[in-house]
Amino acid sequence: MKYTPLTEPLHDYICTTFSAENDFLRQLKRESDAAGFPAIHIAPEQVALLQVLLRAVGAKRVLEIGALAGYSAIAMARALPDGARLLTLERNPAHAEFVRRKVQESALENIIEVRVGDAKQLLRTVDEAPFDIVFIDADKAGYSAYLDLALPLLRVGGIICADNTLAWGNIADTGTSDATVQALQRFNHAMSAHPQLQSCLIPIAEGMTLGVKLS
Numbered sequence: 001m002k003y004t005p006l007t008e009p010l011h012d013y014i015c016t017t018f019s020a021e022n023d024f025l026r027q028l029k030r031e032s033d034a035a036g037f038p039a040i041h042i043a044p045e046q047v048a049l050l051q052v053l054l055r056a057v058g059a060k061r062v063l064e065i066g067a068l069a070g071y072s073a074i075a076m077a078r079a080l081p082d083g084a085r086l087l088t089l090e091r092n093p094a095h096a097e098f099v100r101r102k103v104q105e106s107a108l109e110n111i112i113e114v115r116v117g118d119a120k121q122l123l124r125t126v127d128e129a130p131f132d133i134v135f136i137d138a139d140k141a142g143y144s145a146y147l148d149l150a151l152p153l154l155r156v157g158g159i160i161c162a163d164n165t166l167a168w169g170n171i172a173d174t175g176t177s178d179a180t181v182q183a184l185q186r187f188n189h190a191m192s193a194h195p196q197l198q199s200c201l202i203p204i205a206e207g208m209t210l211g212v213k214l215s
């Protein structure tokens, strides 16, 4: 075996040692639950990964597709320098309103902007490019379209990353008839085969595919 299976104790160890989740983010998740939003925020260990990526590329401009309650946006903003901007696109107005409130509470309104609408439309009108990091975490059916629309907005040397790319353990099922799994398979293939990207898939939480833009 060429890998270490992620047991519960190992997962606990990683989360305890490297989690970048803080009290504000834990409270945000409680309020998100109380608001009836789905509990589909990124995992605490992914917060650490995103913050490392942001700092590694010296990110000053970040684009997120899919905000939900603002957990990942606020977590990412905490790793950005003064003067940085994070634009997050969110289709659901109730989610966007919630995020705006939490952004104000965390005094990050100078960094985070929430734009409401279908990301496939909004991406065509974004004029804040180039971005240093693009994080895709919205509807899985849209992932390949988001790659096509967002890659031109990413600077060379920037990173595009997407969540849930192990498709809840089903990504290797080539005979699947599940449209969501098929969409993620198409997306991973596009990321791995793209001539402008050097990519990998990290088996963290539900899986995260990353690609650095080469040209």
Ligand SMILES: C[S@@+](CC[C@H](N)C(=O)[O-])C[C@H]1O[C@@H](n2cnc3c(N)ncnc32)[C@H](O)[C@@H]1O
Binding pocket: 040, 041, 042, 065, 066, 067, 068, 069, 070, 071, 072, 073, 089, 090, 091, 092, 095, 117, 118, 119, 120, 137, 138, 139, 142
């Ligand atoms: C998985 S959640 C995002 C979680 C968030 N990134 C986090 O970790 O805190 C997906 C979000 O994408 C939004 N969404 C789904 N389809 C969308 C679309 N076409 N355009 C914009 N947002 C969309 C949903 O309303 C939902 O809030």
